[in-house]
Amino acid sequence: KAGVTQTPRYLIKTRGQQVTLSCSPISGHRSVSWYQQTPGQGLQFLFEYFSETQRNKGNFPGRFSGRQFSNSRSEMNVSTLELGDSALYLCASSLEIYNEQFFGPGTRLTVL
């Protein structure tokens, strides 16, 4: 069974631009979560989706948004990029919301 895939793997953007990250969960998994990982803040929760509905949202500004499609694939969008948005963005999927989450390889975003 294929694992969680994330595209792109690496991204370089400049301040003020916007970016869209994509995540394809493991087949059959209905829940997708997103995390931001930085050396200073560690792993921080962004969003959680289940059956196309946002179930939870972390403490991030409104520039961060996401959605989940009917096939469980998810996208995350960050508008008006800031230098501090440089991070590894990890997507994870699980069968149901409370099951163990399986992570993708991440998208490394660099904002210049």
Added chain:
Amino acid sequence: AQKITQTQPGMFVQEKEAVTLDCTYDTSDPSYGLFWYKQPSSGEMIFLIYQGSYDQQNATEGRYSLNFQKARKSANLVISASQLGDSAMYFCAMRELNQAGTALIFGKGTTLSVSS
């Protein structure tokens, strides 16, 4: 509010030795799940082991076992017979199961270095 604490920034162990990575948590929810993940330098998070708050026995998965002490609110990961490939960052995580709107939260992590 739920909280996870990993007090060991780094641990060093020799091959074939056992090592314990500490994790303490805080929650008022009697129903919760505890998870351990491994993150090698490549960046991908790898699920290792799960312990439910109502599980009577400590979880084990191959060389990994979870030393669950509910009264002390600790969930330490024990890796037996360490291998060079175990060198990585290890994260403890928790999720409350009765509270709506909660998410999986992670500790700051412990870097494990295994030497030959």
